[in-house]
Amino acid sequence: MKTNTLGYKLKQYLIFAGLTTVIFCSVVIIPFIYGLYLTFTSWNGVSRNKPFVGMENYVNAFSDGGYWTSLGRTFIYSAIAVVLVNAVAFIIAYMVTSGIKGQNFFRAGFFVPNLIGGIVLGYVWKFVFNKALVELMGYISDGRAKSLLATESGAIAALIIVSVWQYAGYMMLIYVAGFMSVSEDVIEAAKIDGCTGRQSIIHISIPLMTASFVQCLFLTITRCFMVYDVNLSLTNGDPYGSSALAAMHVYNQAFVNKNYGTGQAEALILFVICAVIGGIQVYVGKKGEVQA
């Protein structure tokens, strides 16, 4: 039987990837193309008519000051959160692989926040910031302390803290896998050559774990750029709309302000930015990977 004919290949493809292709097309590709089409209309979100307006939505999106402010805010939030998430995740991953007592318990414990949905997490932390911490600070400073969520920079800081708490456990798992994949032989060889513990991490483990870093950075960057649930339940943009991140602005633009087309165009711009940053990061990271 010939295995290089088009018919054979098509059959093979359909057998192994046919169903996935259909599902992928129907839940990703077609909605994406339809969404792209909506950016060229002035649809109000309800009507049957979708008047074609050309590039107007993109012009509106580019002149929407609030959008760019929220995007800038998202950059700052993401930059800090990505660094902190990965630093914290790496450190706890190191600790729970170094053979301390009850390390499996700690692994599970650190992972749990990731199992709680973002909305619930937001409400839980809202209580912590608004009630528990305020009460605590009240005892210490002897008066009514201000909640972190009541100040503009405080609200962003709170978002970062919650994101770190939420994602660090998940990223920790990937780093743990990375640490485990570094062969004992290499570490032992380094020890025999006189490496200190720290040197062997920096010069042996980390280079061999580049794949984990690439993965974790990609996941955290994309998640931070697209964050909505925690933003909604923790701050909802308060105070003064100063903590509304890009995804929230897009949602409000489309569904609260009923500018569906403009919101959709803004969402597309956010997607492109996200894809470009993610792509560059993966490309650069892959180049840095080494083999033992």
Next chain:
Amino acid sequence: MRRKIVSLVVGAAMALSMVACGTQGSEESAVQNSGEQVADSGNGGGAAISILNSKTEIQTQFEDMAKEYEEKTGVHVEVYNADTDTTVASQIATKYASHDPYTLSMVDPKDIYAVANEYAYDLSNEDWAKKTKLGITVDGKVVGFPFCVEARGILYNADAIEKITGEAFDPTSVAKLEDFQKLLDKLVQGGMEKPVGILSEYWSLGAHWFPMVYEEQQDPDAFVKSLLDGSGSLAENEKFNSLMDSFDTLIKYNYAKGSASNADREETSMMLAEGQIAFMFGGNWDWSVINQYDYTEHLGMMPVPQNTADTSNFKIVGGATKYFFVDSSSDTSDEQRQAALDFLNWLVNDADGNAFLTEKCALVPAFENIKADKLDPFSLSVKTYADAGNMIPTYNYLPDDHMTVVGQEIMQKYLDESMDRAALADAVTEYFKSATPIEH
């Protein structure tokens, strides 16, 4: 390279077949639908209608009613609760996109105007249309059925006040701002350190408080239009200053002063219910939160105290806030539509329907013929003011982003005292210059 082309071709073929399947499927289901309709009308009765309930706090009552309604009339009523994580408009849009619209949708007044021309059935000839002044009319046709009346004002806890002053509380005695201020001072001296609560949510500030500035004008529509075209001025406007004077007083006595923009709705409501504070700006819908707590007996709603001679300080602001529209599209059968019309009629003209509205759901009815004397204290206040003609109508044509921009970005700052009156007037005036007007 060839492999890539092959996979692209396959992908395209898949997509095409999907589309083909899609159209085929919908045709089939259309055929099936009409078949069902024939069968339905054949055996008479037994229609099924769907209702979108966007007053989520009465979902349980709605579901109970649906069961009883089916037992009595044979009409199956499916009640859907509006998602709280998305807007009602987008939820309706999804159903229309999938050709499965709700027979009856409960929406905000503004949504009615968005859907009227395409989806809303003409209700002008319904018997109830003559019994209310609050129906929504678009292009000469009644399309919105007013489900309930809600109003805003200052909620008060009379027990808390009387405990300190020792005399019966009469809301009309504090209609003037100076008198209100004197009472507040008295409460402070009597031991209630901060007698006022202000909700910091942007919908409360941007959709409930600030719109009073327009609603209490001689001609609200003309005033908003003048702001939109840039000719109107807010800074010198009498109503704006009078209402903001009152707001300043509320700020001064706000229990959450210092972190006012972060006040918690639950906490504020609880404090009013238990009498830790005496006043809170809100509406009769706040009852659903307040009755969760250990509330004292004598609560009520009064107009916002103001230094004004236009009698608006003796009136509350309100109107019908939720409307039903009946789907007019071909996805709803005539029989379903008739069942929907019967249901609306039942709400207005049947004793059980009235009881559902006023007793089970504790709503203020929008119809003259419906009696309602078992309402909660706030709704009773609303009914008293409404019956006496002391209700200023709500203005439903504010730009869509008014609530978020004016409520969150501007009024929250003012509430936090990090913006003064002149800057507030400037910011709102500036906002209107770039706002998109609502056609009406």
